[in-house]
Structure formats: C-alpha cells, structure tokens
Amino acid sequence: MNETTTAGPQVPGTGVDGHFAVWAPHLGRVRLRLGGADDPHPRLLPMERDRDGWWHTHADGAGPGTDYAYLLDDDPTPLPDPRSQRQPHGVHAPGRVHDHTAFTWTDTAWTGRALPGAVVYELHVGTFTPEGTLTAAAERIDHLVSLGVTHVQLMPVNAFDGTHGWGYDGVLWYAVHEPYGGPDALKAFVDACHGRGLAVLLDVVHNHLGPSGAYLPRFGPYFSGENDWGPALNLDGPDSDPVRRHVLDNALGWLRHYHLDGLRLDAVHALRDDRATPILAELSAETDALATALGRPLSLIAESDRNDPRTVTPIEAGGLGMTAQWADDIHHALHTALTGETHGYYADFAGPDALAGTLTRVFRHEGTYSTFRRRTHGAPVDTARTPGHRFLAYLSTHDQIGNRARGDRMAEHASPDLLACGAALVLCSPYTPMIFMGEEWAATTPWPFFASFPDPDLAEGVRRGRRREFAALGWNEEDIPDPMDPATRDSAVLDWSQPAREPHAEVLETYRALTALRRTEPELADPRLDRFAAEADGGRVVLTRGTLRLACNLTAEDTEITLDAPVRTTVFASGKHDADGTRLHLAGESFALVRVDGSAVRHPGPPPTG
Structure with missing residues (x-):
C-alpha cells in the first residue's frame, strides 16, 4: 500500500458557516479575534484543541464579510489565518471570511483544454497593463485570442507584502493579492478567458515564504531545514502530515474554487521530501481525481532544475506524474545561438552541436558535466516513449529576463528578424511553446526585478543584496535598477502602442502566423x-x-x-x-x-x- 497523507479533520471555507479552525499543534492557547485591525472592541472567543493539533470554535453571527485573526498563546498581536481566503488590508492585517460559492459563473459550458497541442502565454498581472489589475488584464483578452495562444499562465497572484512585486514573495498562499483585485477579480478573469476559449494556469510557490508577513512558522512546524531561499517546507519530518495537507489543499483549492485549468509549480527541486510517495506524486494523483470529478482536464507544469525526466514520467511507471515541465536547456541553447552570449551557464551551450542536440534531446545536460554547476547533471529523456508536449520550450521567461541585472529582453540583443527565426524554432518544434508577455511583438520594455516592501529596513536590505549580487558579476552599481524604486516597476509595464508600429507589428504578425500553422498543420503539432x-x-x-x-x-x-x-x-x-x-x-x-x-x-x- 502506498504511503499517503491523511487529510485529518475536514476544514471548510473558514468562517463561512461560523466554524473556525486552525492548526497549531504546539501552542497552549489560541483565541479567535473577530473584528478589523482598528476595531476598539473586538470579539474574542476561546478555541478548543483536538488530538490532531487543530483548534476549533464556532462564532454565531460571523460569516462572509467578517474580519478575523488569531491570538497565539499570550501574544497580543493578531495574526492572519494561514488559510485565509482574502486579505483586504494586506498580509499583516486580519483576514476576511470569503464565500467562494457566492460568485456567479458563466462558464458552465467550459470543458477545458488539455496541454497537448497548447501554446502557453506567461503573464504578470502587475505589469501586463498600466493599471496592473486582473480587470485591466481581462480587457486585453482579444489580443491573446488573436495571437493564437490556448493557455494563459498567470504569474503568482497570492498575497504578498506591498503593492508591486513579481509574486514569488507570497506569504498567504490561499488569498488573491488585493491590489490585483482580490478573489472575485481572479474568478472574473478566468470566467472571461473561458468564454473566449482560453484555459488559465496559475503559478504557485510552495518552496518558500517571502520575507515579510511570513507568520506561518508561528503556528506550527511548517518548515525544517534550509533550501536556496531559506527555511524549507517540512514535508517529511515530525508533524509533516498537516503541512503536506496544507500544500495539497491549497493547490486543489485554486483548481476547484477558481475554475483554473492547471498550475505551474515553482522550483519543485526545492521541495525536499524523503517520503516513499513524494508530495508531487500525491498532488498528481489528487489532481487527476479532481479532473475526473470535474469532467475536464487539469494540468500540472513543474519548474525543475534537475533535468530529470522522471518529473513527467507517469506515476505507474515510477515517476512524479507531472503533465509537463519547463525546459530551460532549450532556452539556453536558443539564446546562445541568437545572441552570441556565452557567459555563465550559457558557456555550455556554445558548442557546434549544442543547439541541434538540445532541440533533439530536450536536455543539454543529460548525465553530462555542467561547467556552471561544476558537476555531472541530469539524465537522458527516452525520446521513443516521452512525447514532446511534456516539455515547455521558450525564447523568454520571467526568470530569464528578470534575473538579468537590467531586466533586458532578447530584443535588445537580437534583431527583429533573428527573433522571428527564434519564434519559428520554438513554434515549429514538437514541444509545448510558451511566450512571455510582449515577446510576441519584440517588446523593448525591460522586465527587471522589482518589489515594494513597506518596511524601510527590508527594502534597503533587498536593494543592497541586489547590488551586491550583480557587482560580483562585474556590473557597475549605477547600471543596476533600484528594485524598490516605483519607476523600476513602471519601466516593466508593457507599451501597448508598440504592436501597431514597425518593426513590432511585423514580428507580431509572424507569431500569429506561426501559432495558426500549429493548428492547421498536424505535422507541426506532432509531439x-x-x-x-x-x-x-x-x-x-x-x-x-x-x-x-x-x-x-x-x-x-x-x-x-x-x-x-x-x-x-x-x-x-x-x-x-x-x-x-x-x-x-x-x-x-x-x-x-x-x-x-x-x-x-x-x-x-x-x-x-x-
């Protein structure tokens, strides 16, 4: 019998029916606080602990729209619920009870879109439009439809501190970032996309917490050990069953409550898990079960640095069962061929056989030496049994642009004609193509790293860290954008006047023609x-x-x-x-x-x- 995570007590939408529950197994006292942060007379209710470490209480008269938080032991500071569905006043404030059943959907005829044959479009809500909201993004759906994409992949929208950021510093995994519009705005975006035939994927981050508002460890042993970003999630140590359930419920909740068609799972190599059944396999199995119940396909796309084909190998064949994974090696080979850059990890992709070999075999490092890592890396893909649609290929991603010192796009280093050649290589390949927003018209707006942490000490720490990182690579400090300056975020907003001007218009028409050919020429879609x-x-x-x-x-x-x-x-x-x-x-x-x-x-x- 396979090892699985027991669900423990069922936790309904917190507070919707007056029942509140929170997991805090090692605390001596937990109280429910009803009322906003500035409420001079909040209502305090004691909670009772069950044998599994869950604290419960029932609050008469509390329901949707009620603000609430928890008081832990004798600490007078109210903390938001780790499973809060809405944070109208930010990640440090009380949450608000939210009824997911209250939204009126119009997508009852939507039967979903499977990933095979897809063209994915990666979109950052905060810079896709000047307004930076889900409502404003929905007004650009016509552009996505005319481009010919099939799946919109939203970068993380869960709650993080500040107004603007990439989204990977999230701390409340269940709540939609309020400056983007909150939970109903996400539902309206998905509903509108479904109405135009577009599937919607969401990028989720379970491998770490952001640096501000990370109260999860105050409640229980959610973290153990370290990964590249700090504390690592406790997936296999003592008290890890509810931690795993926290992740699984979060992932399945996005799919169920928001009618999403799949998830992109950030940096799964940082999920340290020594269980007999890894959490990714468990998530894959539960997602398949949910897809059967909903009657539509659901996709899980992993970002993994391992170059491990087991990520997309079916569970029954000993793999993790992910639908697909990002293929960074294909990007690196294309980037090197188009721009001539050979520094850093691009050095391994400069050889005469690098481009053809990587395009043919998916991974450049397939059990071979990586000079950047200074070790042997990866394993070969069985190309006779593994279809190409299980790997996403791309010229650009938020990572590959944003982790450059200036956030400069490929359009700064390659001509529009060369970019068109790159687009053809991606869109005529047997892989699942992905386009990063603006790439389709060779956008010249940069996409640098930016954040807006209100804490001045944290802001200065991020600013110094960014400068120190790139100064070590030889960059002059004055050439590195200040990530905390609002102008840095503003510089990343797409310029929607560009698609109507040359040479951008011609590049856009090339992308549209190539996506259309994938639909009309079966040989191009053959995986x-x-x-x-x-x-x-x-x-x-x-x-x-x-x-x-x-x-x-x-x-x-x-x-x-x-x-x-x-x-x-x-x-x-x-x-x-x-x-x-x-x-x-x-x-x-x-x-x-x-x-x-x-x-x-x-x-x-x-x-x-x-």
Missing part, C-alpha cells in the same frame, strides 16, 4: 520526439517535421541549405528565398517553412505501422 530531427551547421538550422522542413539562417549573410528531399511548396517564410530541387536559398536572418516531396523523405524515426 513524437522519435519522428523529429534537428540539424545545425554554422548558423544554418533545419527542423524535420514529417514532410515539412523549417530552414533557418541565423547568420547575416545569404546562404544555401541542402535539404533531404526536393522542395514542393513554401508554407510560410519570413524573408527572401527560392528553391531549386533540394537546394534552398535563404536571405540573412530569415527562415522558410517548406513542404518537401514526401516520396523522397527518409523519416528520422521508425516507419509507420498498420
């Missing part, structure tokens, strides 16, 4: 990696997709590429080209997607059966 090939030679790259060939010239000079079969017709091209039998002439920094004579094709994989 079988053993029927896919990539070849690269001195800036000339060819992808084989059935009878389709994507030929890219990443050099500035015109070139000739010899294909494996005669060209029959051009499907789509970004620049001047002509074909003579198997010879394809391409202008500098351009690509052509052509169909070749199928009778002359030698497929890279096994012959079809049946």
